[in-house]
Amino acid sequence: MFNQTELKNKKISEIIAEYPYTENFFKEQKLVLNDQEKNLKEIFQNLSLEAREDVVFDLEQFTASLLSYIENMQEFLGETDSVVKTLSILAGKDKSGYPENYKQLNIKSGEIISIVGPTGSGKSRLLADIEWTAQGDTPTERKILINDQIPDKKWRFTGGKKLVAQLSQNMNFVMDLSVKEFLHLHAESRLVEQEDALVDRIFEEANQLAGEKFAAEAQITSLSGGQSRALMIADTAILSSSPIILIDEIENAGINREKALELLVGEEKIVLMATHDPVLALMGDKRIIINNGGIADIITTTAEEKKLRRELQILDKLLGDLREDLRYGKKLGQISQQLTAIKLIN
Numbered sequence: 001m002f003n004q005t006e007l008k009n010k011k012i013s014e015i016i017a018e019y020p021y022t023e024n025f026f027k028e029q030k031l032v033l034n035d036q037e038k039n040l041k042e043i044f045q046n047l048s049l050e051a052r053e054d055v056v057f058d059l060e061q062f063t064a065s066l067l068s069y070i071e072n073m074q075e076f077l078g079e080t081d082s083v084v085k086t087l088s089i090l091a092g093k094d095k096s097g098y099p100e101n102y103k104q105l106n107i108k109s110g111e112i113i114s115i116v117g118p119t120g121s122g123k124s125r126l127l128a129d130i131e132w133t134a135q136g137d138t139p140t141e142r143k144i145l146i147n148d149q150i151p152d153k154k155w156r157f158t159g160g161k162k163l164v165a166q167l168s169q170n171m172n173f174v175m176d177l178s179v180k181e182f183l184h185l186h187a188e189s190r191l192v193e194q195e196d197a198l199v200d201r202i203f204e205e206a207n208q209l210a211g212e213k214f215a216a217e218a219q220i221t222s223l224s225g226g227q228s229r230a231l232m233i234a235d236t237a238i239l240s241s242s243p244i245i246l247i248d249e250i251e252n253a254g255i256n257r258e259k260a261l262e263l264l265v266g267e268e269k270i271v272l273m274a275t276h277d278p279v280l281a282l283m284g285d286k287r288i289i290i291n292n293g294g295i296a297d298i299i300t301t302t303a304e305e306k307k308l309r310r311e312l313q314i315l316d317k318l319l320g321d322l323r324e325d326l327r328y329g330k331k332l333g334q335i336s337q338q339l340t341a342i343k344l345i346n
């Protein structure tokens with residue numbers, strides 16, 4: 001981000017290249033830009049008396065308001081969000097009031113963290129603490145830091161621009177729009193460039209994730225659970241500016257869960273995922289073990305476990321194919337040969 005002095009000395013072409021929306025600002029301010037290779041200082045020095053009256057501001061005021069325009073636009077577009085380098089979870093206490101069994105967990109951008117634990121142990125609570133950027137003010141008394149600092153309270157309350165995007169099990173659409181209309185509406189609200197190409201990409205990715213394909217003209221209310229979930233995941237991965245993604249249970253949703261995760265982490269986001277499924281849990285770099293409301297352990301995925309995951313993937317695919325055959329009324333055969341092939345038996 002340029003400061004005010006830098007702005008004065010930057011060529012107009014450089015400012016527009018860095019922040020394309022400033023072209024509008026210059027137009028609104030009626031600044032005549034015959035030569036975009038000049039900097040703002042030079043332009044103001046060369047303004048005719050007449051032109052100077054049109055611009056109203058002097059150089060100081062002009063660059064100050066240009067700067068705040070850029071800051072506002074960046075905030076609006078969510079571009080300042082991408083600077084989350086680390087998310088830290090500081091220990092609180094479990095349901096019995098005992099301190100948690102760790103001090104501080106630092107998660108870097110691009111990392112996947114799984115959260116595992118029995119039903120009712122507090123997995124969703126941990127995700128909620130992160131979403132709320134808790135500061136000792138939730139039942140667990142955990143604290144959340146972003147880039148080693150107490151996060152700004154604005155993260156909690158702003159509507160459009162969010163630190164955290166949450167994908168939950170219930171994904172009900174209420175609007176009566178086609179898939180394409182919905183995506184365009186969202187893309188427009190984010191003021192993205194190349195809207196058509198982006199919408200096409202989200203649509204294609206969503207169709208790759210969905211077990212059953214759907215058309216761009218389909219009404220979103222008519223999509224199946226798996227299809228709407230696939231659409232939301234592709235939309236979140238590609239359009240959301242939130243640097244942290246929380247996933248509460250992705251299993252049994254009729255989508256390709258691994259591809260979904262790859263798509264989500266592909267964009268240098270932090271992904272935390274509560275799951276009971278070993279194939280997904282082992283996709284994580286680490287897994288948090290929750291028990292009785294507290295973090296009982298943090299385990300780094302071992303090389304052995306990564307090998308196991310490849311075996312489980314094959315098993316998962318076999319089961320998936322069986323489900324598919326079942327659905328389409330086929331007769332099912334034994335799979336012992338395939339199992340032997342992956343050395344799961346014998």
Ligand SMILES: Nc1ncnc2c1ncn2[C@@H]1O[C@H](COP(=O)(O)OP(=O)(O)OP(=O)(O)O)[C@@H](O)[C@H]1O
Nearest residue numbers: 093094095118119120121122123124125139140293
């Ligand atoms: N450290 C804690 N102190 C007090 N209450 C807690 C704590 N951790 C979790 N809880 C509460 O325990 C209840 C169950 O937690 P939660 O819903 O997060 O479990 P879960 O692991 O997500 O369960 P499931 O697997 O069934 O979805 C919630 O009401 C939650 O607020």
